[in-house]
């Protein structure tokens with residue numbers, strides 16, 4: 488670590504000049520606050536140790552200046568006249584620690600070891616966030632067709648408020664991405680966004696996951712655990728698949744949303760949390776209310792605003808941009824305006840996408856792996872796109888007899904299997920003999936005609 492040491496005591500300056508390098512750190516020693524600020528303007532430091540009482544500019548003023556010049560720096564305050572006021576001032580300026588003089592070198596070494604650990608954790612966290620972002624593909628909502636623009640417009644209006652939002656849409660259409668976009672455009676953007684998949688949590692664990700538990704609250708609760716509502720403090724909790732929440736939990740969630748107070752399992756005290764709630768579902772909540780499986784009061788509480796994310800079928804105009812964007816998650820080669828052949832793009836546009844953008848993302852990943860050099864061609868797409876081609880041919884061919892239809896399916900299966908008839912028969916679920924009989928019968932019919 489590179490350390491800035493600022494103190495007007497000459498003997499301390501000398502001591503640090505020799506001892507800090509012996510501990511393995513490089514150091515710049517300054518005799519007063521103004522020189523320290525000048526050093527901060529010139530280079531970056533991992534940590535600064537500043538004396539509180541220095542001529543010209545005191546330690547707190549130096550820290551204040553450092554916060555704007557080098558926001559990442561860890562600050563340690565040193566003083567020969569400790570007082571409650573100076574300790575509070577140091578805390579307010581987010582000082583890492585507060586040392587009283589005279590300090591033992593062993594204490595300073597221990598303290599710098601802790602600073603180094605914190606720097607390392609911060610770096611690891613930054614690297615992890617970077618990896619998570621890369622894996623999730625960032626939070627950019629791709630799509631500029633009318634339907635998607637309406638969604639973006641609504642997001643920009645609701646994001647800055649603190650209202651609850653209910654995001655609706657088919658599976659894989661981008662509900663979580665919309666939740667991220669709402670969080671990122673809100674005043675809570677610097678605080679955590681905590682996604683919870685209510686459908687993936689076992690019923691007996693939901694309460695402790697959301698609200699936490701005390702040690703010994705139930706068999707197996709060997710240690711206290713912080714719930715996700717507390718983890719999201721100051722930020723947003725995203726309750727995905729809210730329709731899957733059991734009725735008993737719905738009642739508890741409603742209470743939390745109304746009071747902002749949570750109670751850890753096994754605790755007698757409540758804790759107040761400041762968390763914005765964004766929920767999502769692909770289920771028909773109104774129908775669930777009618778069926779008695781979703782509480783009406785909870786539905787009213789969570790849907791102050793509703794954002795409906797269109798299915799991919801409803802916005803085919805976004806498929807080319809989305810396909811290019813998703814391909815760029817895996818491939819950086821090729822030229823942006825020639826990433827897919829016309830045939831491949833036609834197949835993508837003709838598909839119905841029941842799994843929406845997630846299905847498109849999977850298809851593109853598959854193609855990105857298979858395709859050696861871009862553009863992606865029709866053959867790089869998964870096999871079921873061939874079946875889709877069949878559906879398109881049927882749709883376009885006008886009236887057909889059942890026999891014609893059967894022959895078309897046989898022809899395409901043989902093509903797909905590169906002329907391998909046993910494989911085609913297996914795919915069609917018939918014996919090889921039946922396949923030959925049908926092909927021969929069709930040939931005879933053709934010749935007779």
Ligand SMILES: Nc1ncnc2c1ncn2[C@@H]1O[C@H](COP(=O)(O)OP(=O)(O)OP(=O)(O)O)[C@@H](O)[C@H]1O
Nearest residue numbers: 624627628629657658659660661662663664844845
């Ligand atoms: N408009 C979009 N722009 C870019 N990527 C998108 C878009 N919509 C969805 N995706 C991508 O598609 C995948 C699925 O999206 P997401 O998880 O947000 O869907 P979901 O509706 O929350 O799914 P589920 O219903 O299964 O919870 C993700 O990889 C996401 O990045």
